[in-house]
Amino acid sequence: AQSVTQPDIHITVSEGASLELRCNYSYGATPYLFWYVQSPGQGLQLLLKYFSGDTLVQGIKGFEAEFKRSQSSFNLRKPSVHWSDAAEYFCALFLWGGGGNKLTFGTGTQLKVEL
Amino acid sequence: EAGVAQSPRYKIIEKRQSVAFWCNPISGHATLYWYQQILGQGPKLLIQFQNNGVVDDSQLPKDRFSAERLKGVDSTLKIQPAKLEDSAVYLCASSLEPGGAFFGAGTRLSVL
Numbered sequence: 001a002q003s004v005t006q007p008d009i010h011i012t013v014s015e016g017a018s019l020e021l022r023c024n025y026s027y028g029a030t031p032y033l034f035w036y037v038q039s040p041g042q043g044l045q046l047l048l049k050y051f052s053g054d055t056l057v058q059g060i061k062g063f064e065a066e067f068k069r070s071q072s073s074f075n076l077r078k079p080s081v082h083w084s085d086a087a088e089y090f091c092a093l094f095l096w097g098g099g100g101n102k103l104t105f106g107t108g109t110q111l112k113v114e115l
Numbered sequence: 116e117a118g119v120a121q122s123p124r125y126k127i128i129e130k131r132q133s134v135a136f137w138c139n140p141i142s143g144h145a146t147l148y149w150y151q152q153i154l155g156q157g158p159k160l161l162i163q164f165q166n167n168g169v170v171d172d173s174q175l176p177k178d179r180f181s182a183e184r185l186k187g188v189d190s191t192l193k194i195q196p197a198k199l200e201d202s203a204v205y206l207c208a209s210s211l212e213p214g215g216a217f218f219g220a221g222t223r224l225s226v227l
Contacts, residue, residue, distance in 0.1 A: 034215070036218075041220075042221075043119070043121075043206060043208075043221050044158070044206065045218070046215065090157055090158070102160050102163055102171055103148070103160070104160070105157035105158045105159075107155075107156055108156070108157050
């Protein structure tokens with residue numbers, strides 16, 4: 001079955017340090033993959049997306065993600081984390097199916113930034 | 116460009132009561148989604164509309180949940196009667212292209 005896994009429930013990094021959030025997917029075809037960020041009390045904001053082409057995708061707020069088909073991964077990275085990046089991050093997979101096309105989310109990774 | 120509007124932002128009800136949520140998607144977005152996000156979990160799709168037709172409601176508890184999309188624009192999600200386990204944030208999203216959904220701020224429902 002198609003699914004998205006985010007292995008890390010919580011991650012803590014120091015401000016200025018680099019960040020990598022892991023995402024693994026299970027899908028038979030070429031996936032459409034997304035990263036969303038959710039600040040407390042807010043809806044989800046789209047950070048970046050991968051449809052095809054260049055496997056390194058640039059997003060907003062200085063984030064990037066790399067699609068690796070051989071590892072079934074789409075990890076999110078940022079070279080230098082800011083305190084305002086503290087939030088919950090969701091990886092999502094868009095599924096094409098006979099029952100409708102839908103966006104399926106992982107369980108999320110809560111990022112804490114230490115000053 | 117205006118975003119996805121949802122109301123109310125917060126709602127507190129007692130179990131067995133009814134509640135309704137409203138969503139106004141981004142203008143021109145044909146696809147509208149309702150997601151349920153329970154604390155500590157990722158959003159779970161409840162129902163998806165394409166214009167005013169339902170394309171996926173496989174995870175909607177139809178014995179108590181209903182949704183409609185009027186004239187392919189606004190949408191309402193209703194719960195009747197509510198249960199304690201319905202306490203969650205209900206997120207509405209709309210999209211123009213596959214998967215690139217824009218989300219509203221959500222409605223936080225507490226069922227006591």
